[in-house]
Amino acid sequence: MGPAVTVLAGVAGLAVGSFLNTFIDRWPREEPVTFPPSRCEHCGRRLRPLEMVPVASWIVLRGRCRTCGGAIGWQAPLVESVTGLLFAAVAAAAGTPAQLLLGLGFVAVLVAITGVDLRCQLIPNVALLAGLGWAALVVLALVVPGPWAGWLAAPVAPASFEGAGAGAFAVPGPDEPAPSSAATPSAPLIRPPAVAPGWASWARALGAAAVGGLIFQILRWGSRGGLGFGDVKLAAWLGFYLGPRALPVALFTAAVLGGLVAGVLLLTGRRGRRDVIPFGPFLAAGGLVGWFFGEGLWQAYLGLGTG
Template sequence: MLTILFVAMAGLLIGSFLNVVIYRLPRGETVVFGRSYCPGCRRVLAWYDLIPLVSYIILRGRCRYCGGRISPRYPLVELTTGAVFAALFYRLGPGWVLVKYLFLACFLIAASFIDLEHYLIPDRLIFAGLLVGGGFLLSNREITIGSGFLGALSAAGLLWLLALASRGNVGGGDIKLAAVVGLFMGWPWGLGAVLGGLFLAGAAGAFLLALRVKGRKDPLPLAPFLSAGALVAFFWGPQILAWYAGLLGVG
């Protein structure tokens, strides 16, 4: 239990860094150098203003210097990262496979929140995902190289076909994101992640249409749903597949 708590706290710290990535990457800023600052007054923040969750609560969601509102996205990203880190450690235990999926989780969280805010997924983020995913595929034989490439091809190919059928309603960034997911998860779980994400996106879209929050032509960021589909496929994929096979009377 103490180890899981430690991993969750590490996730909170990583989530704080992901907030930097989410804010700076779409704006073309460096994510490696430069101290954190308030987006409103541009004042450089002290270390005690950057303690994950704690600083947000103490400051009541306001900048210490200008009083500007701090986006709730910051604690949400930190909490999400901490929770996912703890869940992955509980499922996998220590090892390189855990490191692989922790990186995938970070990649998906960053892509999801950037897409929610900007309706895009930066190519620099995609390149990092493909580079690290390829490295794990070559060095960590959790899945075969063939499985990784087939997972990437099938996941990206499905979205590419959907983009053609929908005449551009699926963006190129979503197709590249699917390729990264497939590269990490392999066959058939990469494809399963995309199918699950599309199902979740369809359900959410119908719900928002029913509430008249969005119209039929309004864009819907797909990255959060693909990310959720990846998590569902990772944690419950075999059970869902067995349940579906039972419905069909297979096996």
């Protein structure tokens, strides 16, 4: 996508991040996201609209309530700016409107899940379901005949994103000679999962979801309480969004990151052997790597295989 869409997506991401931060705050306390209106957590004064402008209000107020001077946590500006940056990155990487819409829903849900899992070691079903509903709407629009199906799947910026959409299916198998472009550095490493028009997207999504869920259910049996059923559901959810090629990249990245961080926490004594380390954030980080780099890494790997 072009720079205008990227900037627009970044600004939208700040606003969505503000909503996600409220969700991260309130879901563990079983409070609805929309009511009551936001208040200072120290003096209880209701916040004015200008005090809720993402990131900027926190900087202007220097992280303090204007009435009571109580500290406003850094969680809100952090969640807002991370969401804004991820939205901009998704827009810059997406090659088709369908990839853009799916990518935005994907990162929004992952931000929410990471925040909640870090706070209370639970992965909220409502976030997974919202993401599934969003993806189902987009993929359904690709199946229902109409002018939108072609628009959703059409490459928007083919100049800067050669491998988008249908082109991603032209990847050579390991036994075929690769076209010269596949092995050259010009083949993009950043390549969101291909979204096929028609029922093919459903088949790929559901198949990868089943594989992701099954792998993590087996890991869960072996982990003796280290992994929860939420992790199994999240792995299946990642499969639905990433498809069969990017999913293995995501799960592998999550396992490596999780192992590294758990090792450091154990070695430095900040966590003991019996402590539970939430795995959702690692799956979310792996999911991001899979979404941006999964297909590109496969392409690079297959290019190497054919010399």
